[in-house]
Amino acid sequence: xxxxxxxxxxxxxxxxxxxxxxxxxxxxxxxxITSTTIQGWAVVIWAFMMSIGVINxxxxxTRSIISKKAGQWYYSIIIVxxxxxxxxxxxxxxxxNPIYLYxxxxxxIPINQAVASLLAFFTISAAFRAFKAxxxxxxxxxxxxxxxLLGNVPIGSTISWTIPWTRDWILNVPNLAYSRGxxxxxxxxxxxxxxxxxLGYQRSAYGMGAEE
Amino acid sequence: xxxxxxxxxxxNIDRRILWLIFIAFxxxxxxxxxxxPITVTKPTLDLVNAIKALPDGSKIFFEDDYTPLGxxxxxxxxxxxxxxxxxxxxxxxxxxFYTPEAALWPPYIFxxxxxxxxxxxxxxxxxxxxxxxxxxxxxxxxxxxxxxxxQVANVDYYGTPLDQLPIMNNFEKIQDFxxxxxxGSTGLAGMLSQMQAPxxxxxxxxxxxxxxxxxxxxxxxxxxxxxxxxxxxxAEIEMALNTPGEGMSSMDIVQGGFLLLVTFIIIGNxxxxxxxxxxxxxxxxxxx
Amino acid sequence: MNVEILIAGVCTLGVWSYLYKMNPVxxxxxxxxxxxxxxxSFAFALNYVxxxxxxxxxxxxxxxxxxLLLGAMCFFTFVKKYRYLYRxxxxxxxxxxxxxxxxxxxxxxxxxxxxxxxTPIIVSDPLNTFNNIIILFGFISVLTYxxxxxxxxxxxxxxxxxxxxxxxxxxxxxxxxxxQGFLTRMAYFNGRLQLLERTDAIYLIPIAIAIVIADxxxxxxxxxxxxxxxx
Numbered sequence: 001x002x003x004x005x006x007x008x009x010x011x012x013x014x015x016x017x018x019x020x021x022x023x024x025x026x027x028x029x030x031x032x033i034t035s036t037t038i039q040g041w042a043v044v045i046w047a048f049m050m051s052i053g054v055i056n057x058x059x060x061x062t063r064s065i066i067s068k069k070a071g072q073w074y075y076s077i078i079i080v081x082x083x084x085x086x087x088x089x090x091x092x093x094x095x096x097n098p099i100y101l102y103x104x105x106x107x108x109i110p111i112n113q114a115v116a117s118l119l120a121f122f123t124i125s126a127a128f129r130a131f132k133a134x135x136x137x138x139x140x141x142x143x144x145x146x147x148x149l150l151g152n153v154p155i156g157s158t159i160s161w162t163i164p165w166t167r168d169w170i171l172n173v174p175n176l177a178y179s180r181g182x183x184x185x186x187x188x189x190x191x192x193x194x195x196x197x198x199l200g201y202q203r204s205a206y207g208m209g210a211e212e
Numbered sequence: 213x214x215x216x217x218x219x220x221x222x223x224n225i226d227r228r229i230l231w232l233i234f235i236a237f238x239x240x241x242x243x244x245x246x247x248x249p250i251t252v253t254k255p256t257l258d259l260v261n262a263i264k265a266l267p268d269g270s271k272i273f274f275e276d277d278y279t280p281l282g283x284x285x286x287x288x289x290x291x292x293x294x295x296x297x298x299x300x301x302x303x304x305x306x307x308x309f310y311t312p313e314a315a316l317w318p319p320y321i322f323x324x325x326x327x328x329x330x331x332x333x334x335x336x337x338x339x340x341x342x343x344x345x346x347x348x349x350x351x352x353x354x355x356x357x358x359x360x361x362x363q364v365a366n367v368d369y370y371g372t373p374l375d376q377l378p379i380m381n382n383f384e385k386i387q388d389f390x391x392x393x394x395x396g397s398t399g400l401a402g403m404l405s406q407m408q409a410p411x412x413x414x415x416x417x418x419x420x421x422x423x424x425x426x427x428x429x430x431x432x433x434x435x436x437x438x439x440x441x442x443x444x445x446x447a448e449i450e451m452a453l454n455t456p457g458e459g460m461s462s463m464d465i466v467q468g469g470f471l472l473l474v475t476f477i478i479i480g481n482x483x484x485x486x487x488x489x490x491x492x493x494x495x496x497x498x499x500x
Numbered sequence: 501m502n503v504e505i506l507i508a509g510v511c512t513l514g515v516w517s518y519l520y521k522m523n524p525v526x527x528x529x530x531x532x533x534x535x536x537x538x539x540x541s542f543a544f545a546l547n548y549v550x551x552x553x554x555x556x557x558x559x560x561x562x563x564x565x566x567x568l569l570l571g572a573m574c575f576f577t578f579v580k581k582y583r584y585l586y587r588x589x590x591x592x593x594x595x596x597x598x599x600x601x602x603x604x605x606x607x608x609x610x611x612x613x614x615x616x617x618x619t620p621i622i623v624s625d626p627l628n629t630f631n632n633i634i635i636l637f638g639f640i641s642v643l644t645y646x647x648x649x650x651x652x653x654x655x656x657x658x659x660x661x662x663x664x665x666x667x668x669x670x671x672x673x674x675x676x677x678x679x680q681g682f683l684t685r686m687a688y689f690n691g692r693l694q695l696l697e698r699t700d701a702i703y704l705i706p707i708a709i710a711i712v713i714a715d716x717x718x719x720x721x722x723x724x725x726x727x728x729x730x731x
Contacts, residue, residue: 009587013595020355020599024410032359039356040363041567042596043349044553045589048571050312050348050545054538055578078531086539087546094371094547095315095345104316108536110508110695111529112280113688114515120469120689121519123682124234125227128476132484141671141678142481146474148679152444153467154248164251171428171676173631177638178673179429180613181666184639185646187609194602197594205594206587231519238689242697284691285684312544346544347552351600352593366555373555405604409612421683425676433616435608442683443690462690469686 006208010200017198058083082107144170222483230476237472241464249451250463255431256448259416259438263296266391271303271382273389275403276317277310277396282420286395287317288446288458289418291325293393296453298326298333303379305389307344307365309353310399315346315369338368338377345369350399354406358386386411397423408435418445501700509701512692513708520712641666 016038023035057079064076082103089100133139150156151167196202266272274294278286297304308314322330322341335341344365347353356364361383367373374380382388386407394403395418408415414437419427421442431439440448443466446459511529518526549571556564570592576585617639621632644659645666695701 005584005587009591009594012588012591013598016592016595017599020596021603024603036356036359036363037563038592039352039359039596041570042352042593043347043356043364044549044567045571045574045593046349046352047545047548047553048574048589049593051542052574052577054542055575057534057538075527075531078528079535082532082535083539083542086536087542090539090543091546091550094551095543096370100543101316103536104313104540106504106507107511107532108313108540109280109283110511110692111515111533112537113284113691114512115530115533116281116688117512117685117692118515118518120682120685121231121234123685124469124473124476125230127473128225128230128480129223129227131477131480133481137667137671140668141675142477144672144675145678146477148676149470149474149682152679152683153470154250154463155246155467155471157251158248168253169631170672171425172432173634174638174669174672175425175676176429176432177635178642178669179426180617180635181639181642181645181669182673183426183429183609184613185643187605190605191602194598197598205598206590208587228519235693238693239697242693281688285687312541315544346548348545348548350597351604352596355600365552367551371551401608402604405608406600409604409607421687422677422681424680424683425673429613429616430608433612435612441680443687444683462687462694465690465693466683466686469689470682473682 007200009206009208010203013206014198014200017194054083054087144174222479223487234469234472238465238468241468245461245464246467247464248467250444250447250460252448252452255428255439256445257438257452258431259418259440260296260449260452262414262416262437263293263300263391263393266300266302268300269302270300270390271388272297272305273386273392274304274306274318275308275392275394275396275399276306276314277308277394277399278317278420279311279313279398282397283317285420285442285446286397286418287321287325288443288462289440289449290317290395291321292446292449292453292455292457292459293418294321295326295329295455298329298335301333301340303382304341305344305379305383306342307357308346308396308399309348309357310350310402311396312346312348314396315343318343319369338372339379342374342377342379343369344374351402351406354399354402358407358411360385386413389413391415393418395419400427404430404435421445505695505699505701506704508695509699509704512696512701513704516692517708517712520715638666638669642669645670 019031019038020035023031061076061079061083065073065080067073069076086100086103089097089103093100095101131142131145133142147163147166147170150159151164156163156167193202197205274290274297276286276290294304306318322335322337337343345368347357347364349356349364353364361380362374365374368377368380386392392403392407392413392415394400394415397420400417400419400423403415407413415435416438417427417430417436417440419439419441421444424439424441424445427436427439427441430436440446443459443462446457447463448459450457450459511532514525514529517523549568553564553568553571557568570589573589574586576582617636621636622629623632641662643666644662647659647663650659696705
């Protein structure tokens with residue numbers, strides 16, 4: 001039982017990982033078919049996993065309604081009602097159902113974009129109150145931010161031809177160096193973490209705690 | 213004394229006043245558009261030229277992976293590019309791997325935004341273009357899709373088996389496509405690592421504004437043939453193709469916000485440094 | 501009067517009411533957003549299982565049963581006694597996803613980027629040569645910043661200096677991200693502003709302003725009354 005709980009997931013992960021990595025480097029028809037098949041199965045498992053979070057929310061909000069959680073239960077009713085409508089209409093007639101599309105186009109999209117637009121407001125107030133050049137490094141940050149901001153809009157080139165030129169230089173030279181350096185480091189980190197995960201040294205990905 | 217109190221008041225200003233100024237300032241171009249010209253940058257020009265260089269009737273895989281958040285930025289870019297693809301009679305297959313809602317954008321683009329162009333070009337669903345919908349799994353689904361399309365997609369977005377769509381008879385794996393257009397935000401790195409790198413797929417990217425600084429390195433390394441981002445990218449594509457649309461009309465409001473942001477940064481720093489200077493203790497001779 | 505435009509306008513102003521202060525109207529729209537977003541992904545996922553995953557079984561290919569059974573094992577997360585069984589489908593995805601991530605990251609983020617950085621450095625154009633040298637220098641200095649296996653301060657002054665210079669390149673990069681990121685945020689704002697000011701939703705603005713003024717006045721009255729009672 002301990003093998004099924006602790007070691008079987010690592011063994012499965014290792015074998016499948018080796019198949020997928022080997023298929024990348026060694027062109028073999030059997031290996032390619034096996035790799036393709038197991039990747040197709042993983043896609044189906046992903047589809048099931050996407051539903052777990054939704055079911056969790058459904059259970060939590062229903063509990064909130066039943067227990068009449070103070071200050072929350074009326075919002076939970078709204079969540080449960082809208083969630084049920086979206087799921088039922090999305091299944092009956094698939095996602096082409098007119099009611100599903102109506103709810104998505106007229107509620108999800110405007111609210112989603114309105115919530116995201118709040119970020120513009122917070123950035124504006126942060127620019128005034130928080131973006132202070134307290135050191136040389138922050139000054140470099142603010143300078144490159146201002147140049148990129150002005151260079152992105154037509155009025156920047158109207159003010160001076162140097163603004164869009166400097167913007168392009170900053171994006172294609174220091175930003176490029178930073179971007180390459182950060183992501184090269186991240187790639188090495190992914191390689192290290194991947195080896196640890198496949199060999200079973202890092203088990204948090206399987207939902208096991210430190211004691212396991 | 214008076215200067216100090218003004219700057220300290222500025223430092224502690226209610227942010228709702230700043231927000232009202234922001235809304236008012238950005239509302240001016242809505243009613244009085246400036247219409248300043250936009251310069252088309254090299255990555256966008258390379259993107260447009262890469263597509264224009266393709267022979268008519270090429271087979272394009274169009275990956276769209278953006279949420280309703282990206283709808284405002286990326287859809288104008290996609291509309292401009294799809295208009296160009298239709299004008300060149302390309303065969304286009306759409307799919308999304310990272311964002312479920314992204315499966316809804318291609319029907320919107322073809323049936324609403326470009327309905328006139330589609331009708332004028334006599335474009336038929338299933339013959340000239342197809343929507344494969346959302347295939348869950350992220351990198352896994354991209355990789356499996358590239359190896360064998362029917363391993364992960366057996367029916368299209370409308371539930372029709374792929375064998376009943378004439379266009380899909382041409383496609384078994386990713387190498388059957390000539391070109392790939394990737395749009396969105398979530399799946400850019402995945403598409404590059406699972407589709408472009410292993411199969412050397414010619415690819416261009418239409419991304420959101422905040423992804424541009426990260427994607428530049430792939431453009432500079434030659435991994436992608438062209439790159440454009442956000443509303444500015446949409447405006448540049450429209451400028452390059454001479455098809456004015458939402459991108460160009462939105463730049464006035466965007467530049468109002470940008471100008472205000474830069475102004476606030478400058479004013480905020482001036483008030484900070486003046487307040488800092490004034491708070492230094494006086495030395496001999498009443499100097500700081 | 502387009503009803504959909506009015507609904508979108510009400511949703512926008514309802515969310516923007518958060519800028520005035522946290523209020524129940526904002527909470528209502530926040531709840532609707534959570535529900536519709538979750539419902540969307542669930543509907544798509546379930547549709548995929550019903551259409552694509554079921555398809556091989558409908559053609560008589562019984563091997564298609566394996567991924568469905570593995571997927572169904574995910575639901576053991578809700579059964580306390582057999583919760584450990586959900587690790588098996590997770591292991592499936594972790595193994596394949598890790599392998600795909602490793603092979604992709606190394607090729608695209610490491611080899612291609614190193615190759616692009618070092619070839620070529622010296623070119624015919626002196627400005628491009630200068631830029632290439634700066635990029636190479638910045639690339640090495642940023643990587644040096646992330647060396648944590650040695651104590652940089654005590655090991656070598658050169659590494660320490662290089663690492664500090666890498667910070668300036670990172671600050672330039674962060675500045676670019678701030679600038680480009682605001683482009684995205686302005687795009688969100690632009691959409692909502694154009695909806696409110698260029699369509700029928702403009703008639704909702706005076707109503708919203710009246711509600712805010714009424715609430716502001718009521719709050720001030722209540723505060724005035726409370727301070728009078730205290731006195």
